[in-house]
Amino acid sequence: MLGKRAQDPAPTTIFRSDRICRVNGEFYFDTREGTQEGPFANREAALQAVEAYIQRMLPSDQIAS
Template sequence: MFGKRAQDPAPTTIFRSDRICRVNGEFYFNTREGTQEGPFASREAAEREIKAYIARMQVSVPSQLNATSLVELNPPPGA
C-alpha cells in the first residue's frame, strides 16, 4: 500500500501486518510506537484494547502538541 500518514514527511510504502500475536496462550498486540501491550485472555479482548489504545493515542497526541506549543510561546524565565 502506498500512502502518507500525517507524521510522514513524504508518501511511502506502508506494510500492513497483524498486530496481535499469541505467546504461551496469551494475546498481545504491537504498537507503532514499538511497545507490546498485553497480556489479554482472548483475541477479542486484545482487539477491544487496540481500539481503546488508538482512541487514547488520538487524544494524547493533540494534547502533547498543544503543550509543546504553549511552552514555545511562553518559554520559562531565563530560557
C-alpha cells in the same frame, strides 16, 4: 513551519494491520511506538484493547464520536 502532514490537502486515512500475536497462550498487540501491550485472555479482548489504545493515541480533533 508546518510539517508535510499538516500541509496534506486530503484527510488522513488510518490503515490498521493485524498487530495481535499469541505468546504462551496469551494475546498481545504491538504498537507503532514499539511497545507490546498485554497480556489478554483472548483475541477479542486484545482487539478491544487495540481500539481503546488507538482512541487514546489520536489527537483530540480526530476522535470519532
